[in-house]
Amino acid sequence: MPAQLSHRETRALFIALADEELPAEKVQAVQTHLDGCGECQQGWQSYSATVLRVRKVEKQKAPPALASRVMTRVKRQRRFGLKRLHLTHAQYRLPVEILIPLLIAAAVGAFLIMSAP
Amino acid sequence: MSSSGVLGMDVEGTPVTGEAEAAAREERLLLARLRRGEPEAFESLVRAHQDRLYDFCVRMLGDREEANDLVQDIFVSAHQNLSRFREDAKLSTWLFRIGKNHCINRLKYLKRRGRGRSEEYGEQNEGALAELLGSPPGPDAALESAREQARVQWAISQLEPDARMLVALRDIEGLSYEEIVDITELALGTVKSRLHRAREKLADLLGRLEE
Numbered sequence: 230m231p232a233q234l235s236h237r238e239t240r241a242l243f244i245a246l247a248d249e250e251l252p253a254e255k256v257q258a259v260q261t262h263l264d265g266c267g268e269c270q271q272g273w274q275s276y277s278a279t280v281l282r283v284r285k286v287e288k289q290k291a292p293p294a295l296a297s298r299v300m301t302r303v304k305r306q307r308r309f310g311l312k313r314l315h316l317t318h319a320q321y322r323l324p325v326e327i328l329i330p331l332l333i334a335a336a337v338g339a340f341l342i343m344s345a346p
Numbered sequence: 347m348s349s350s351g352v353l354g355m356d357v358e359g360t361p362v363t364g365e366a367e368a369a370a371r372e373e374r375l376l377l378a379r380l381r382r383g384e385p386e387a388f389e390s391l392v393r394a395h396q397d398r399l400y401d402f403c404v405r406m407l408g409d410r411e412e413a414n415d416l417v418q419d420i421f422v423s424a425h426q427n428l429s430r431f432r433e434d435a436k437l438s439t440w441l442f443r444i445g446k447n448h449c450i451n452r453l454k455y456l457k458r459r460g461r462g463r464s465e466e467y468g469e470q471n472e473g474a475l476a477e478l479l480g481s482p483p484g485p486d487a488a489l490e491s492a493r494e495q496a497r498v499q500w501a502i503s504q505l506e507p508d509a510r511m512l513v514a515l516r517d518i519e520g521l522s523y524e525e526i527v528d529i530t531e532l533a534l535g536t537v538k539s540r541l542h543r544a545r546e547k548l549a550d551l552l553g554r555l556e557e
Contacts, residue, residue, distance in 0.1 A: 244542040279549040283517040286498045287491065291400035292414055296392045299421040303388065306422065 234262045239269050246273075247280045373437055380428055392421050395438060398519055399445050405514040406449040407456075408503040416452055420445045435528050442521070442529045446511060453507050501551040509544035516541055 234242070239262045245251045246259060263270045379387035399420060403413035423444055431440055502510055515521045515529060526537050 241542075244538055244545070247545070275549045275553055276545060279552055280517060280545060282494070282498055282552070283502070283513060283545075283548065284520070286518060287495055288397065288518070289401040289404045289410070289413075291396040291417065295396055295400065295414060295417060296389060299392050299396075299418050300385070300389055302418060302422050303425050304385070306425070 234258050236262075236266065236269055239263070239266070240272060243273060243276045247277055377431075377433070377437065388425060391424075391437065395441050396421075398438070399441060402442065402445055402514050402519055403449060405499075405502055405518055406507065406510055407452060408499065412452065412456075416448050417445075420448050423448070436525070439521075439525050439528050442515070442519075442525075446529055449511070450507060497552060497555055501548050501555065504551055505544055505547060509540055509547070512537060512541040513544050513548065517545075 239259055242251060242255060242259050246256065251259070259273075263273055376387055376391065380391065396417060400413055400417050403416045403420075404410055407413055407416065420441065424441055427444075431437070435443075502513060505513065511530065512526065515526050516523075521529070523534060523537060526532075527534050530537060532540075
């Protein structure tokens with residue numbers, strides 16, 4: 230026969246019980262304790278009822294204009310995004326080992342073209 | 347024997363593996379489009395997640411106007427940091443993580459400011475609650491539902507922000523403990539013990555409200 234649970238042990242299992250994560254034998258042990266303990270029974274009733282009430286609370290829906298406001302802000306940010314130019318390489322993932330030689334080659338090329346007679 | 351049979355809790359359906367795989371595939375496709383910078387892809391991300399994020403922010407801040415502003419900030423921030431998303435979590439988890447940080451920062455800001463919109467709403471909320479509770483009980487289901495909403499939201503707003511966040515993520519948004527650990531960056535044991543205390547406090551608050 231499994232050992233009887235104390236009040237403290239029983240109450241500590243309320244969270245798993247409410248989340249339905251207790252194995253059957255533990256559920257049975259909690260039930261046995263609750264059957265013989267009015268105070269814990271009352272505690273469980275109040276705990277489980279609260280969890281159900283919170284879970285049943287009506288969800289708030291986002292205002293209808295929210296998505297279009299976000300898109301407007303994102304577009305504005307793209308248009309005036311020059312301040313974030315230094316982060317472009319992070320967004321487009323062009324490795325710096327490639328970017329720097331390319332820039333140097335472009336600069337040398339431009340110099341040679343301009344200095345040609 | 348399940349706890350639902352013995353102790354009267356509702357049983358929630360668990361997602362079928364096939365559905366989870368299809369959702370994961372769809373998310374990978376969306377992510378590829380996001381990485382290519384398609385504006386339509388970002389808009390569908392916003393539309394898919396705006397309601398849950400908005401509800402989460404309302405629970406955290408207790409203020410619809412603040413929540414509206416904050417959800418916009420969260421999506422703008424997500425857009426800016428898309429390249430940092432490492433695909434080690436679901437997009438929703440990542441958005442909630444950004445949302446959690448924004449909510450905590452906004453709550454600190456409102457606290458520093460002393461009297462923010464949130465506080466004004468809190469007073470209005472308590473006034474509305476008193477009015478609702480003071481009205482005679484009737485058969486009107488809508489009134490009863492509004493009363494219940496007000497009671498629960500009032501009790502949630504009495505919790506500390508950390509506890510409020512756990513109640514919102516677990517019991518309102520219905521996230522798994524694994525997702526909550528990812529979002530909050532807390533240990534599983536800490537999440538469970540804080541949530542347990544938060545539920546006990548809510549039970550106490552709601553019990554006292556109805557005495």
